[in-house]
Amino acid sequence: MSGLDTQLYLLTHAHTDHLTGLDNASTNIHIICSEVTKRLVLNYEREKDRIAFDKGTIERRKQAYEGLNARVAQFHQTTVSTGEKRKEDRLLTRDPFHVIPFDKPEPFEVGYDPVTGRKKWVVITMLDANHCPGSAMFLLTDPDKDLTVLHTGDTRLDRPFLDRLERRPALMPYLARFMGMDILQQDTRVDKKESGAAGQGGTFKNKILERIYLDTSAV
Numbered sequence: 001m002s003g004l005d006t007q008l009y010l011l012t013h014a015h016t017d018h019l020t021g022l023d024n025a026s027t028n029i030h031i032i033c034s035e036v037t038k039r040l041v042l043n044y045e046r047e048k049d050r051i052a053f054d055k056g057t058i059e060r061r062k063q064a065y066e067g068l069n070a071r072v073a074q075f076h077q078t079t080v081s082t083g084e085k086r087k088e089d090r091l092l093t094r095d096p097f098h099v100i101p102f103d104k105p106e107p108f109e110v111g112y113d114p115v116t117g118r119k120k121w122v123v124i125t126m127l128d129a130n131h132c133p134g135s136a137m138f139l140l141t142d143p144d145k146d147l148t149v150l151h152t153g154d155t156r157l158d159r160p161f162l163d164r165l166e167r168r169p170a171l172m173p174y175l176a177r178f179m180g181m182d183i184l185q186q187d188t189r190v191d192k193k194e195s196g197a198a199g200q201g202g203t204f205k206n207k208i209l210e211r212i213y214l215d216t217s218a219v
């Protein structure tokens with residue numbers, strides 16, 4: 001997902017056919033995923049490297065995505081103290097992964113509207129995908145346009161999972177089964193005056209799910 005200033009990568013799960021391009025990714029990216037997916041990606045070793053280590057050809061284990069580990073980065077920043085502007089360097093830890101919890105709407109700033117100059121936001125709710133440990137789907141809402149899409153990777157849509165899925169507060173407003181009912185759900189509006197934290201609670205009528213993006217070969 002490409003914004004004016006920020007690029008967000010939605011990482012649904014840690015199977016290799018969904019990790020294409022991550023090893024060449026710029027360090028200045030934001031990868032949104034679950035805690036389990038992050039750990040699986042950072043610990044992933046390619047088969048040839050595992051074999052080479054076992055044979056003693058290489059001295060240490062080689063993680064395929066070690067370039068994505070959190071690292072200390074240098075930032076230039078301008079500070080104002082006692083009326084005087086000073087430029088200074090700061091060292092901060094930069095972690096490209098943004099681990100978010102399941103079922104909780106999280107707002108992300110994605111740039112500025114070129115016309116109004118106002119900040120642009122997207123609210124992302126991560127949902128279980130019932131595929132492999134840590135696997136997820138992402139419900140994306142543009143709070144300004146009240147536009148929502150569902151992005152999925154691989155999912156296993158068995159009956160017990162579907163029964164659980166339709167009880168997810170974030171999805172209920174989009175389901176025909178609840179048509180015409182008022183539903184208590186988590187608020188996906190963004191409070192732009194604060195740090196961007198989404199509020200909780202509120203009663204909403206049914207909403208339209210604009211589109212479902214399937215990035216999957218196994219459903």
Ligand SMILES: [Zn+2]
Binds near residue numbers: 013015131132154
């Ligand atoms: Zn998969």
